[in-house]
Amino acid sequence: MFCAISGEAPEHPVVSKKSGQVYERRLIVKYIEDNNKDPVTGEELSVEDLLDIKSSPSTVKPRPPNMTSIPSILSVLQNEWDSIMLETFTMKQQYQQVRQELSHALYQHDAACRVIARLMKERDAAREALANVQAHIGTQAPSAVEDVNMEDSAASSGMISKEAREKIEATTAILSQNRRRKPKVTAEQVQTYSQRKVFPGLHAARTPGITALDISLDQNKSDLILTGGQDKNAMVFSQSEEKVVSTLKGHGKKITHVAWNEQENLEHDVVLTSSEDHTVKIWTASGSKSAYSAAHTIKAHEASVTGLCVHPTKAYVASASMDSTWAFHDIETGSTMMTAQSGDVVKGYSSAAFHPDGLLFGTGTAESGAVKIWDIRTKEAVANFEGHHGSVRTMTFSENGYLMAAAGENNEVSIWNLRTMDVVQKLQVAEGGQIQSLAWDQSGTYLGVGGTDIRIFKVKTWNELANLTDNTAEITSLKFGPLGDYLVAGGMDRSLRVFGITE
Numbered sequence: 001m002f003c004a005i006s007g008e009a010p011e012h013p014v015v016s017k018k019s020g021q022v023y024e025r026r027l028i029v030k031y032i033e034d035n036n037k038d039p040v041t042g043e044e045l046s047v048e049d050l051l052d053i054k055s056s057p058s059t060v061k062p063r064p065p066n067m068t069s070i071p072s073i074l075s076v077l078q079n080e081w082d083s084i085m086l087e088t089f090t091m092k093q094q095y096q097q098v099r100q101e102l103s104h105a106l107y108q109h110d111a112a113c114r115v116i117a118r119l120m121k122e123r124d125a126a127r128e129a130l131a132n133v134q135a136h137i138g139t140q141a142p143s144a145v146e147d148v149n150m151e152d153s154a155a156s157s158g159m160i161s162k163e164a165r166e167k168i169e170a171t172t173a174i175l176s177q178n179r180r181r182k183p184k185v186t187a188e189q190v191q192t193y194s195q196r197k198v199f200p201g202l203h204a205a206r207t208p209g210i211t212a213l214d215i216s217l218d219q220n221k222s223d224l225i226l227t228g229g230q231d232k233n234a235m236v237f238s239q240s241e242e243k244v245v246s247t248l249k250g251h252g253k254k255i256t257h258v259a260w261n262e263q264e265n266l267e268h269d270v271v272l273t274s275s276e277d278h279t280v281k282i283w284t285a286s287g288s289k290s291a292y293s294a295a296h297t298i299k300a301h302e303a304s305v306t307g308l309c310v311h312p313t314k315a316y317v318a319s320a321s322m323d324s325t326w327a328f329h330d331i332e333t334g335s336t337m338m339t340a341q342s343g344d345v346v347k348g349y350s351s352a353a354f355h356p357d358g359l360l361f362g363t364g365t366a367e368s369g370a371v372k373i374w375d376i377r378t379k380e381a382v383a384n385f386e387g388h389h390g391s392v393r394t395m396t397f398s399e400n401g402y403l404m405a406a407a408g409e410n411n412e413v414s415i416w417n418l419r420t421m422d423v424v425q426k427l428q429v430a431e432g433g434q435i436q437s438l439a440w441d442q443s444g445t446y447l448g449v450g451g452t453d454i455r456i457f458k459v460k461t462w463n464e465l466a467n468l469t470d471n472t473a474e475i476t477s478l479k480f481g482p483l484g485d486y487l488v489a490g491g492m493d494r495s496l497r498v499f500g501i502t503e
Contacts, residue, residue: 004040006085014050018043027082131299160328160337165377171313172357183445184483187458190446192502193466199496203229210490212258213477226271227490228255234273248292252277257308261331272317274305280319282334296334300327307352320363322348340379350391356401364392369408371395385416394437398444405447407435413449425462429455439478450475450489468499
């Protein structure tokens with residue numbers, strides 16, 4: 001038997017009638033005198049509740065100590081020992097109590113952090129809603145966020161300025177004279193397309209997937225690829241170095257579109273991104289051109305931004321959204337110059353593209369399977385192409401400006417002649433397959449179709465020149481290289497794949 005307080009064999013053992021615990025008599029009597037309760041269970045306890053028990057072997061009770069003898073010293077030491085044991089026991093109890101209080105405090109702190117995070121999110125959503133409401137009524141909203149230039153980005157429902165119109169029309173006059181471009185590669189060369197390189201592991205694995213990409217057309221940076229991902233980030237990837245050279249962080253939800261805006265008179269690179277967080281961000285590179293910062297955050301929409309297109313002037317950008325509006329913005333100032341919507345579009349726009357001449361802007365609807373063509377000078381819908389299945393997931397104009405390709409929620413691509421407004425061809429991909437992306441080469445001779453796999457078709461004959469099946473997940477974005485001798489694809493397997501001519 002061992003004392004519940006000292007942990008040693010008791011000299012005079014007693015047992016509590018209430019708890020059944022064994023104690024050293026002198027220790028428990030002293031504890032009862034101080035606390036009037038059982039040290040283990042905390043119940044009320046008196047000396048009368050203690051029952052003497054016999055132990056074997058029995059010990060001889062020491063003689064009463066004489067204060068001037070050695071036994072008196074031993075008695076003093078014994079008393080000190082008893083006090084230490086009682087104090088240690090009390091400290092153990094206090095230690096357990098403090099641990100419980102600390103655990104409770106940590107839990108309360110964690111709960112408070114979650115509540116604060118939720119309140120901050122609601123605050124930001126309220127600020128955004130206020131900004132959108134005030135933008136629609138033509139007022140400016142105060143903002144505590146430095147990167148939102150509200151003084152420059154108040155949305156206007158009017159027409160674009162006279163200066164912008166003149167710049168657009170001048171650009172159109174130049175581009176329309178250079179429509180006809182000869183292909184840089186032959187159909188026989190395209191038929192030899194195969195996977196030349198694969199760069200796996202881009203963007204986070206927790207929410208995997210590349211959702212958008214664009215290729216730099218600058219000869220000095222032609223190996224750079226801009227990607228957007230499910231992980232809310234955009235990345236600048238160097239093919240020659242085979243690594244990510246810059247990561248653009250700032251969006252709150254997944255990236256829907258990315259675009260380079262390269263001009264010879266610009267000192268730094270400009271990158272544009274759109275997201276499901278309802279915003280468009282304009283990024284500028286630092287002096288080292290390896291780090292980007294958000295120069296402007298455009299908040300012209302109340303729902304996911306599903307289309308982002310740089311105007312051929314390189315001075316403006318248009319965005320389309322699931323809130324059934326599209327908007328026209330100034331890249332330099334980040335201001336919204338014009339917002340437009342159509343009364344017959346309720347569920348929003350699911351895709352968008354600029355005509356290569358820059359006067360027309362196309363939007364694919366999310367509910368009716370129609371493509372609306374708008375004149376950006378008058379903000380009026382000038383044409384309507386119907387007949388697609390479900391929402392129009394992707395659409396694009398050929399580089400020569402004569403054809404438009406669009407795909408809905410099935411395995412079919414519709415090719416429209418913009419002069420006659422008729423369907424000239426319907427292209428089928430694999431049975432049960434999906435189409436997520438379309439891309440023309442720079443001459444408008446070849447059309448790439450990405451989704452379940454990648455297929456390349458030749459204009460006019462519409463023969464399938466290549467069927468590339470190296471992807472392990474759905475292809476979400478395609479882009480031909482400047483000379484048409486290679487094709488870059490990004491997909492949900494987090495890989496960039498470069499297909500090119502087999503030499």
